[in-house]
Amino acid sequence: MIIDRIDFRLANDLAELEPLVRALDCFGEAVALPPKTAHRLTLAIDEFVNNAVDYGYPDHRQGEITVSIRHRVEHLEIVIADDGDAFDPLTAPAPDLSGSIEERRIGGLGVHLVRTLATSFAYRREDGRNVVTLALALDA
Amino acid sequence: MQIDRFVEKNVVITTVKGRLDSSTSPKLDAFMAAIPDGSSVLLLDFAELTYISSAGLRVVLKAAKLAKGSGVVLAICGLIPPVHEVFDVSGFSTLIPIHPNRDAALATLA
Numbered sequence: 001m002i003i004d005r006i007d008f009r010l011a012n013d014l015a016e017l018e019p020l021v022r023a024l025d026c027f028g029e030a031v032a033l034p035p036k037t038a039h040r041l042t043l044a045i046d047e048f049v050n051n052a053v054d055y056g057y058p059d060h061r062q063g064e065i066t067v068s069i070r071h072r073v074e075h076l077e078i079v080i081a082d083d084g085d086a087f088d089p090l091t092a093p094a095p096d097l098s099g100s101i102e103e104r105r106i107g108g109l110g111v112h113l114v115r116t117l118a119t120s121f122a123y124r125r126e127d128g129r130n131v132v133t134l135a136l137a138l139d140a
Numbered sequence: 141m142q143i144d145r146f147v148e149k150n151v152v153i154t155t156v157k158g159r160l161d162s163s164t165s166p167k168l169d170a171f172m173a174a175i176p177d178g179s180s181v182l183l184l185d186f187a188e189l190t191y192i193s194s195a196g197l198r199v200v201l202k203a204a205k206l207a208k209g210s211g212v213v214l215a216i217c218g219l220i221p222p223v224h225e226v227f228d229v230s231g232f233s234t235l236i237p238i239h240p241n242r243d244a245a246l247a248t249l250a
Binding site: 014017018021035036038039040042043046047050095097098100101102104106107109110112113116117 | 159161162163191193194195197198201202204205208209220221222223225226229230231235236
């Protein structure tokens with residue numbers, strides 16, 4: 001059987017990540033994702049769920065994060081949505097990748113990695129939710 | 141994640157097995173916080189590292205900064221292609237010496 005879609009609904013709690021990662025590994029094996037695509041998939045979801053949990057709910061309210069993956073012919077389509085405070089990752093400053101070890105700033109790489117590894121990337125604020133949509137190549 | 145450390149000549153080798161992400165990276169961070177006395181080279185053997193996120197990169201950069209400040213070389217070996225890709229995209233490949241495997245690293249560093 002071909003799994004062509006998979007959906008997750010998570011609380012804004014990092015403890016949700018471990019079972020999610022296991023499920024992504026199973027999905028990757030079931031649809032035989034190339035190793036780089038499988039790694040990019042986990043990375044994209046890991047980075048954005050971490051960001052949402054860490055920065056989206058400064059008042060510690062309960063929140064909901066949804067992740068959906070569609071297996072298309074030539075790419076994976078991923079939608080990550082959270083009801084945290086508005087955050088447009090496209091406005092995040094690009095890290096300076098050129099400095100020496102002493103000059104390189106620690107942190108700030110997550111959004112950069114995902115934007116660079118995705119073939120398309122979009123953000124919208126919709127009904128009080130941050131919605132990130134991205135595509136990953138299947139021929140990586 | 142499993143971390144092991146052993147010494148070969150002047151090289152302190154740290155092997156990391158499993159995933160380096162926001163939940164596991166503090167363990168490596170604590171492990172790399174002190175440089176063993178008398179070592180001149182720190183080698184991170186990532187041959188069995190299956191996954192790295194920005195949280196893992198953060199710990200690697202921190203360790204590289206600490207080594208540099210202490211006059212110690214930090215190098216990496218054994219990256220699988222999906223992990224190597226993350227090092228490339230982050231610009232770390234030009235910052236930290238990366239060797240294909242442990243033997244190649246030791247041939248250069250030991």
